[in-house]
Amino acid sequence: MSEQHAHDVAFVRTEFVPESPPPGVASGPVKWMRENLFASPANSVLTLLSIYAIYLILSPTLPWILNGVWTASSLSECREILNGTSGACFAVLTERWPQLLYGFKYPADEYWRPTLAFVLLFIAAAPVLFFDLPRKLLIFTGLYPFLAFWLIWGGTILTPLLALAGCVVGGLVYQRLVASNFAAGFFGGIVAALVVWTLGGVLIPEGASDNALLPAVPSRDLGGFMLNMMLGVTCVSLSLPIGIALALGRQSSMPLIKWICVVFIEFIRGVPLITLLFVASVMLSYFFPPESTVDLFLRVVIMITMFSSAYIAEVIRGGLAALPRGQYEAADSLGLDYAQAMRLIILPQALKISIPGIVNVAVGLFKDTTLVSVISMFDLVGMIRGPILASTEWNGVYWELLGFAAALFFVVCYGISQYSQWLERRLATDHR
Known part of the structure; x- marks a missing residue:
């Protein structure tokens, strides 16, 4: 081979060139800032204005928080400790946290009962929220409402057992009748x-709570954030199946069922929730037999559940309307009856589409539980506005208490929102 021809042959490298790190402007924090904060001149201006606004908010707030007093017996003692400097009086939280969480009448030596019910709530909700868990855990989910009722209220265990028996019998009757007609089964x-x-309530002997394992706690003694959680969890859990039934009833071919659902939904949606709470407090007891004493908590649960179920029914109806007609025809071609088609084909798709709307109603409902304070139920806001601010020791402490309440509600609502976004991604609700 000639020397000229040898120079024409390309050189082939026998080993890889060591990898070099990407430039700083193409990865890491610099890249993120260029793409999200300074992508254009307009974005750069808005970013700088936002940073300045955050500075204006935090410059007086952070010293007030960091200089806060956590140990004091009154507002005047907090001011003496601060000695004229700016600082928060967080001592009201350390002094009154049992009342903020449990109310001022719930027995102090029984705080472990609602705390245990709150912890068990996560175990009971896990197989429902995360469907990869073993289905056997649903047994505990079904038993949890009755166990939580007994833990929080106490008294005889015959009451939750009677409630469980009624639900079991109702479920068996529903399974027998739903194959022929959904409305008849429901x-x-x-x-x-x-x-x-009704029959079981007659058979429970009077004074059965006297020898109970857990002392009975009247509903009027419930309060604080525990009351908000109980109302929120109970009403959301009940309003979802009722809302599904109302949405299906509104689309029913039976005129009587359809118009009952239409009138109920339109009437409830046209009345403010605070009006329904006043009805629950004053008038709802007149709709029950004269000898019955319906608890105020139960009346409030009925009204809030009716209110939220009407809104959830419209959300689910929108999900049903979004499905193409071919899904219904596919169910008919498979020979499925109405209940099977709804359970296996229609409702799973409609509920996936309706997730954002259902979560929106659930978050709004949980925040609206603070309205019960207007009917003399001492929830978290009621405790702040009533016994705590009315006391001479803490009269004048507002930002600390209301900020604590806002933080608790934000944590719960933000958690619900993040779970719904995860569920949407998991179920691919955009149908891609």
């Missing part, structure tokens, strides 16, 4: 459960 199950509860 209302038949409710009637069967009510019959069992």
Whole structure:
């Protein structure tokens, strides 16, 4: 081979060139800032203005928080400790945290009962929220409402057992009748459960709570953030199946069922929740037999559940309307009856589409539980506005208490929102 021809042959490297790190402007924090904060002149100006606004907010707030007093017995003692300097009086939280969480009447030596019920709530909700867990855990989920009722209220264990028996009988009647007609199965199950509860209430002997394992706590002694959690969890759990039934009833081919659902939904959605709470406090007891004493907590749960179920029904109806007609025809071509088609084909898709709307209603409902303070139920806001601010020791402490309440509600609502976004991504609700 000639020397000229040898120079024409390309050189082939026998080893890899060591990798070099990417330039600083193409990765890491610099890249993120260029793409998100300084992508254009307009974005750069808005970023600088936002940083300045955050500075204006934090410059007086952070010293006030960091200089806060956590140990004092009154507002005047806090001011003496601060000696004229700016600082928060967080001592009201360390002094009154049991009242903020449990109310001022719940027995102090029984705080472990609602705390245990709150911890068990996560175990019971796990198989429902995260469907990769073993299905056997759903047994505990079904038993949890009755266990939590007994833990929080105490008294005889016969009451939650009677409630469980009524639900079991109602479920069996529903399974027998739903194959022929969904409405008949749904209302038949409710009637069967009510019959069992009525007959069982007569059989429970008077004074059965006297020898109970857990001392009975009246509902009027419930309060604080515990009351908000109980109302929120109970009403959301009940309003979802009722909302599904109302949405299906509004689309029913039976005129009577359809118009009952339409009138109920439109009437409830046209009335403010605070009006329904006043009805629950004053008038709802007149709709029950004269000898019955319906607890105020139960009346409030009924009204809030009715209110939220009407809104959830419209959300789910929108999800049903978003499905193409071919899904219904596919169910008919498979020979499925109405209940099977709704359970296996229609409702799973409609509920996936309706997740954002359902979560929006749930978050709004949880925040609206603070309205019960207007009917003399001492929830978290009621405790702040009532016994705590009315006391001479802490009269004048506002930002610390209201900020604590806002933080608790933000944590719960933000957690619900983040879970819904995870669920949407997991179920691919955009149908890509």
